[in-house]
Each structure stands twice: as structure tokens, then as C-alpha cells.
Amino acid sequence: MTQTVDTHSEKSARPGMPHVELTGFEVLSEEERALQKGLHKFAREVMRPAGIAIDKLTAEESVAEGSPYWEFMMTAASSGISFDETDDSVPPEVLARVQAVAVEELGWGDAGLAVSLGVGAFPAMLAQRAGSQELVDLCQGKLGCWIGTQPDRGSDGLMLYPQERHASAAQGNKGNLTARVQGDDIVINGQSSAWVSNGPVAQVGLLTIAADYGDGFFDAEGHPHGVEVIVPLDLPGVSRGKPLEKLGKRALPQGEVFFDNVKVPVRFALSREAGYWSGHASTWSSAGVAMGQVMTGLARASLEHAVEYVHERRQGGALLADHQLVQYRLGNMARKVETIRAVARRATDYTFLSPSKHPYFTAGGKVTCTDLAFEVADEAVQLFGGYGLAKEYPVEKLFRDARAARIEDGENHLLSMKFGYLTSLLHRNGTTRH
Template identity: 70%
Template structure:
């Protein structure tokens, strides 16, 4: 039986399209959305153009006064943009969500500049964590760096437990950048690796290095003693190498620093002696958790570029977006971005609120997000075809930035191994058992 319907009446039996935020399938509060909109505007109008411009410069050109890098840093400072979010009376869970939202927008804008801003703020963040007012004043308004790797001690510096050492090694690796305590001072000698973020431009740094307190560099288990100490980089004996030319994240200045009998008051230490390894773990966990949302932003940016392109490019007489195989590929990419965001938010929340956070869990989240970011960027570039390889399009830059992240802040295979070791320790301790 036919039913006549008035011409001005629209009847649909199709489900409505789902609700989405700018960043995907999530529900933000009005306050969170307002912050996201503001950060996205900065990322779109200032950060992304700056990152593209800086990417085309040599490493030496990037750090020269008046470069696009310094113009960006000035613009960020003028706008009050950074990683030190004023929490006020905000509950920890809400603050963790907001941090993840902000950092994702930064990553969407430019991953290299995001890391530079994070490293720049890090000594001051650690000083505030320590409650040492002198260190807070020493680091406020100063561009920072975190020096934790050396030419002969990269991932070894993240080995928190003696049991992780190779069975053939009688002792751990102290490296060549070391400190000795002498009275009320600490004397630093050696060089960092060339991968120190902000190394060529930083004014102050936090060092995580092996230390001799008077009885050698190693404890009874052959594990190195250590210290975390904040060091002004204008002290006598500090010098720098050339900025590093590298594949990705070229907007992030990286380079080595040399220390020749650099003397720093012992009161500049934020963790030392028996408290060093726990302090170092907390520092690493705090720094590493940002990689998840940051690389979610990179992957989201790559996915959005691919989504736009397949709705413009035609193949076989139809838009690429109308081909079922392309829709399947888009679906796989979108799932990975959503998965990254979920992992990043979970890790941020855990590290913010857990009574005993751990950097090996943070590292596991970093591995998941950076591996998936690279997969998304790789597929996005593939959808662009030959255009994806051209520097005329931003896709190849995102591909390079995503690739760099799988080594940055800990090489992914090593970090994955550490997470496995952590789960084994938890099991032997009677945890993770049903």
C-alpha cells in the first residue's frame, strides 16, 4: 500500500552520522574544547608553517639569531604557549586529560618544535618538582635541555635494574660523561651524545649521569651510582659541537655538549645517592609520557592530509575515496589514530595519578604510539603516490618526523624489551596473576 508523503516532509531510515570532535571520536567538555581550539589555531597558523620553513634550513641556519626557529620561540613565548600548564585547583584526572589534548595539538602542528618546547621547559619542571626555590629561579625563563645519553652510553642509561645487564658483563656502563663529588661541589667531565634536544641552543640543562661519591662509580651489584643535577650552560668548561643534520624533526636543534672540569654546587642536585634511580625513573616517566599524544597528533595530521587527497584525486574515473580498497585503507589508518589516542590518554592519566608510576610503562606507550604513527604516515604517503615523495607536499616531512620518533627518547626494540622485563618482575613479585 502506497503512502503519500507531503513534499516538504523528509523521512530517513538511515542512522545519523556519529558525533565527533575535531580530533575524532571523543567527547570533550566545553573547557577542554575551548583549550583545544586555541591550541589548534596556534598549531595551524604558527607552528606548522614554522616547522615547514625550518625543515628546509640547514642545522646551522636553524640556530642562527633571527632564524625561523627563534621567531617561532618568540611567538610561542609571547602567546604564553608551552608545556607548563597552570593547573590551579584542577583535579589530577582532568589535568592529565587536558595535557594530552594540548600535546596532541602541538604534535599536529610540528613534532620537532613540540619536543624543543618540552625540552626547553623540562629543567624548570623538574626544579618545581624538587621544590628547590633556588633551582626554580635558576631555570625560570631559560631554554632547557635534558642530557641523559652519551656516545658510549645510550640505552644503558635507562637500565634501572642490575638484573637487566647482559650476563657476560661484570659491571654496568658508566659512560664517559661522569661526575665526581668533591666536598660541596660536583665536577663534571666528558661529552654528551649528539642527540641532546636543544643541545646547541639551551641555556640550562638537567644532567642524568654516573657519579663517584668517593667510593667509585659502582655499587656492590656492579650498578653505577648516579646523580641528576641542573647545570647552567654558561659555566666555564662548557662547550658545544656542531648542530646535527638529521633525517626528521629538523625543527628540533640537537647537538653534543662537552664538559671540562665543570664545577657545580652539590645543592643543584635534584636526586642523588640512594635516591638517584627513583628520581631518574620519575624524570624519565614525566618526559616520556608526552611522546604518546605528540605522535598521535603527527599521525592525525598525516591521516587528515590523506583523507583530503583521496577526495580530490581520481583514478579509473572515480574519486580515490570511492574505491573500496581505499576505504579499507582509510579505515585501518583511522583505527590506528584512535588506538594511539586511547593509549596516550591512558598513559598520561596513569603517570599523573599513579602512586607508583614507572617509566617502562610510559616507554611501552611510547613504542605503541610511535610505531603506529609511522604506519599511518607510511600508508598516507602511499596513498599520495608519487606526490608523497615530493617536497612540494607536507606528507614526506611527516613521514620523516614519524620515522625519527621510533629511535628518539629510547629505541623502540630496547624499550619493548624493558616492558617485557617489567612484566616478568611483576609476575615474580606475585602481581599480574589471576
């Protein structure tokens, strides 16, 4: 008698579950995992409750003394969270990896608060990079902001090359906030836009503005001169507008800063004259990668909420999670989250390791990350159905925060155009033709 072997018996080997981390399909070192675990706990227990509480307040209430915003900032400071990238004892590839893992967790907690922490450390970080101990001491322990956009100079300030401006424009745009370099002093006048992150609360600012060194604001090609300068915001002549009421990232205070003959020494400049545009490009590169990291966390949070919900909600006699169409939609969301993380990590590595970084590349990465994160948040709302529109459920806030990121740090269509311009430059220069 012949015995038939059942190849589909319960004893047959089947694939087990893949290795995954909090950050998806990757393998972390023990050190990275420990860092992630600690920051995840902070994000879950401190950031999320604070972000939800601030989101419900008016903009002025959110920055008032004793508000949840200030409670959060005090807790973050006491927790030792920092954005130091100047530790020479740690290889840059390790610093890049650590920053990407860490900032993703902060973005998972609350995107607005993550940006506030990051930009809060930006002047100090740039002072460290410049090697100015005086400026490092000046920024020590102070909340910072980056002042680049102005009412009449938003995208204009992001044009690194004269050829980018419109053909009908005789020269560039110096904007509403400018500096005049007079001897050993820099004198600043004008106002920022209302979109300066941490503008209402910052104690020190990094200003990226047009400058006149004695021969006017424009060079022979009509391109504006500029200066990057660190300015204490308690100087005479500095004042603030009202905190901005806005759609998303309400946990991130934003508002105008005004300057009336504010004077700082030239030695407070990080880049100026012939070195301004390359300095500005380097600064912008560092800022751009953080947005991708933050939005990786937001997209992951959106996916997690959606997965949890479809395993609770029933339709047609079965869990939503058991419907094939829902599985397809979850697969698309998960695929996008992994794509966002990959792009954010690549942009981070490039910025930390490249001998000649370029912000138009990191800007292109920012577009990919924020556009896809918005798509993930939008699909999370859709899976929640009517509940997704209700403020009592978390995906409504994630959707608003994701929408803001497609304009924040450069409007996405404009940044895509800049990446296209860079692609053309590479071709014209023969860089891509080997």
C-alpha cells in the same frame, strides 16, 4: 485495496553523523574545547609554517640568530604556552587531560617544534616538582634540555635494574659524561651524545649521569651510581658541538654538549645517592608520555592530509575516496590514530595519577604510539603515490618525522624488551597473580 508501506522511503530515519571533535571520537568539555581551539590555531598558523621553513635549512642555519626557529620560540613565549604541572588548585586528572589535548595539537602542528617546546620546559618543570625555589628561579625564562644519552652510553643509561645487563658484563657502563661529588660540589666532565634535544640552543640542562660519591662509580652489584642535576649552560667549561644534520624532526635542534671540570653546588641535584634511580625513573616517566601525545598529533595530521588528497585525486574515472580499497585503507589509518590517542591518554593518566609510576610502562606506550604513527604516515605517503615522495607535499616530511620518533627517547625494540622485563618482574613478584 491494500497499501504497501515503503520502509525505504526518503522519510525513513537514518543515522546522522556521529559527534566528533578535532581529536576524533571523544567528547570534550567547553574548557577543553576552547583550549584546543586556541592551540589548533597556533599550530596551524605559526607552527606548521615555521616547521616547514626550518626543515629546508641546514642545521646551522636553523639555529642562527634571526632564523625561523627563534622567531617561532619568541612567538610561543609571547603566546603564554607553558608546561606547568604543579598547580595544586587543579586536580591531577584534569591536568593530565589538559596536557594530552594540548600536546596533541602541538604535535599536529609540528612534531619537532613540539618536542623542542616540551624539553625546553623540562628542567623548570622538574625544579618545580622538586620544590626548590632556587632552581625554579634559575630555570625561569630559560630554554632547557635533558642530557642523558652519550656516545658510549645510550641504552645502558635506561637500565634501572642490575639484572638487565648482559650476563657477560661484569658491571654496568658509566659512560662518557660523569660527575664526582666532592664536598658541597658536583664536578662534571665529558660529553653528551649528538642527540641531545635543544643541545645547541639550551641555556640550562637537566643532566642524568653516572656519579662517584667517593667510593667509585659502581655499587656492590656493579650498577652505576648516578645523579640528576640542573646545570646552567653558560658556566665556564661548557661548550657545544655543531648542530646535527639528520633525517627527520629537523625543526628540533640537536647536538653535543661538552663539560670540562664544570662545577655546580650539590643543592642543584634533583636526585642523588640512594634516591637516584627512583628519581630517574620518575623523570623518565614524565618525558615518555609526551612522545605519545606528540605522535598522536602527527598521525592525525597524516590521516587528514591523506583524506583530503583522496577526495581530490581521480583514478579509473572516480575519486580515490570512492574506491573500496581506499576506504579500507583510510579505515585502518583512522583506527590506528584512535588507538594511538587512547594509549597516549592512558599513559598520561597513569603517570599523573599513579602513586608508583614506572617508566617501562610509559616506554611501552611510546613504542605503540610511535610505531603506529609511522605506519599511518607511511600509508599516507602510499596513498599520495609519487607525490608522497616529493618535498612539496606535506606527507614526505611527516614520514621523516615519524621515522625519527621510533629511535628518539629510546629505541623501540629496546623499550619493548624493557616492558617485557617489567612484565616478568610483576609475575615473579606475584603482582599479576591474584
